[in-house]
Amino acid sequence: MTEDPAAGKAAGKAGKTAGKAESAARTGLGQGPGRLLVMLYGVFTVAAASRSIYQLIAQYQEAPLAYILSAVSAAVYAFITVSLVRGGEGARKAAIVCCALELLGVLTVGTWTLADPSAFPDQTVWSDYGMGYLFIPIFLPVTGLLWLRKARRG
């Protein structure tokens, strides 16, 4: 709407996200490149959560392992999203742990689905290293870790 950064901030304060925007401004985790990460992590939270909720309710018996893993990945994504928005040193450290966990999850599940496809009659977000999701699941934790490291120095 405007090119004036001050006016943009005022608009943000007027909105519902006032508290969030201010706390993020304090630490900068959800600002700049972090804003893009918040969006992508938000998308993946919704994607993994809605997928696992639907599948756990509608077709649990078909592939319980895959659906439970989807639910776990949704929880990890949700936690990282919240940490990025909240900001602060504690949240940054927690997010680093979760990003590492996420990377480990993608690599483990990715290898597992290739090594033993019969354990996974249905797909998860992390199947085949996230191939069904344009490989974003494997790039996201790496980018997240890089950004979280840089956010401390900057």
Place this chain on the structure above:
Amino acid sequence: MIDALTVALGVTALLLAAWCGFAAYRDQPTKDWHFIGMAVVALLAVVQLVIGVVRLAGGDDPQQGVAIFVAYLIGSALAVPIAAFMSLTERTRWGSATVSAAAVVLAVLEVRLYDIWGGVGG
């Protein structure tokens, strides 16, 4: 009708992604014209949501289930407005990059919607 709209929405979403991606590349925040573009795409997505629900109420049955169809309709209606608000409070190139990424997500949702509806007829 809904197939044509899905294709149109997918194409306009990609155009929006390219446009905002270009702004990010040139180190510019989103401007008035970008927001007008976002409004057009968001409006199309809302129209799609309404038509989709009307078609469901009229007795049509998406190939891959009603619940998934409605979830994707709602998701695609929300994607661009949320990104627009995020870029309002991020007046840098990264605000533009965020909108661009959300538009790509919307395009992917449209491809999935096309499959979910059944891909033919409609």
